[in-house]
Amino acid sequence: MAQWIDISQPLSTQIAHWPGDTPFQYQLTASIEEKNSVNIGNIQTSLHIGTHIDAPYHFSKNGKTVDQLPLEPYIGKAVVLNVSRTDIINAAVLSQMNWSSDIKRVLLHTSLPNNPTRFPETLPYLDPDIAPFLQAKGVVLLGVDMPSVDAPDSKDLATHHALNKHGILILENLLLDTVPIGEYELIALPLAIQGADGSPVRAVIRPIEKEEKLHGK
Numbered sequence: 113m114a115q116w117i118d119i120s121q122p123l124s125t126q127i128a129h130w131p132g133d134t135p136f137q138y139q140l141t142a143s144i145e146e147k148n149s150v151n152i153g154n155i156q157t158s159l160h161i162g163t164h165i166d167a168p169y170h171f172s173k174n175g176k177t178v179d180q181l182p183l184e185p186y187i188g189k190a191v192v193l194n195v196s197r198t199d200i201i202n203a204a205v206l207s208q209m210n211w212s213s214d215i216k217r218v219l220l221h222t223s224l225p226n227n228p229t230r231f232p233e234t235l236p237y238l239d240p241d242i243a244p245f246l247q248a249k250g251v252v253l254l255g256v257d258m259p260s261v262d263a264p265d266s267k268d269l270a271t272h273h274a275l276n277k278h279g280i281l282i283l284e285n286l287l288l289d290t291v292p293i294g295e296y297e298l299i300a301l302p303l304a305i306q307g308a309d310g311s312p313v314r315a316v317i318r319p320i321e322k323e324e325k326l327h328g329k
């Protein structure tokens with residue numbers, strides 16, 4: 113059986129955070145070194161740190177919070193697609209890909225070099241028109257290897273809203289630079305934080321064996 117591959121960013125004090133947002137911090141509030149029986153860690157962080165999911169409540173006042181989201185989108189068969197040859201990713205680009213039937217989860221490897229310790233200045237553009245396209249394919253989860261599905265300075269978050277409107281949940285900041293295209297099993301479960309706008313996840317994939325690789329690579 114193939115090994116699980118970790119495609120999440122390690123949560124360290126070095127990890128990049130959204131500009132102006134709360135950085136990730138870990139410290140011990142009790143330590144064995146200081147004669148306690150145990151080490152007890154404490155974290156402080158934006159929930160949009162490293163590899164994480166957005167609950168619709170992140171960008172919509174009446175959107176679902178993370179504890180209200182279904183589990184199914186975050187567990188199951190996923191396809192990794194490589195869209196790194198363009199900085200404008202739209203429905204026309206996605207329609208060039210080889211779509212096998214029954215793909216509910218799509219992970220996009222973009223042209224952005226994956227560097228967990230640096231917040232990128234610019235991101236490849238994801239056109240909102242991918243939302244109806246992906247919905248028509250039956251997709252319920254879109255994962256990307258960048259910190260946002262909209263530009264960092266976007267005010268209207270058009271692609272976030274379009275995806276939400278079309279029933280597609282969002283997974284951000286994956287590490288896909290060394291992942292070959294193809295079909296995988298995915299597990300990327302958010303924590304059930306009541307009322308929360310998002311959650312870091314441990315995203316892992318495992319190749320599905322004896323399956324025809326997409327794009328015939």
Ligand SMILES: Nc1ccccc1C(=O)C[C@H](N)C(=O)O
Pocket residue numbers: 130133158160166170259260261262284
């Ligand atoms: N933390 C922020 C602070 C201000 C404005 C946006 C963000 C975001 O997190 C947006 C990004 N699209 C995200 O979902 O992770």
Ligand SMILES: [Zn+2]
Pocket residue numbers: 160164165166170284310
């Ligand atoms: Zn987010």
Ligand SMILES: [Zn+2]
Pocket residue numbers: 166259260261272282284
């Ligand atoms: Zn987002």
